[in-house]
Amino acid sequence: MISIFIIFAIFILYIINNLTNSLCIVKEIPEERQPKVFRTINILITILLFSSYIEILYT
Incomplete structure (x- = not known):
């Protein structure tokens, strides 16, 4: 899943x-x-992707 x-x-x-x-x-x-x-856009997208992964992981 993570890959x-x-x-x-x-x-x-x-x-x-x-x-x-x-x-x-x-x-x-x-x-x-x-x-x-x-830098700003990459940081915001990375936060969005990380939060999406955490949501998928715990649902």
Whole structure:
């Protein structure tokens, strides 16, 4: 179960990073702000994935 969820999480993070890159390009976010945008979105998605795993684990 955990291996399937880890593969799913990596796939989701990859897709979200591609979408974040597209967002930065479309909104013309400056290069110096882009790492902060990526970091914030990755942290929030990781928290979401972790809480989803805990919910699946205990239900």
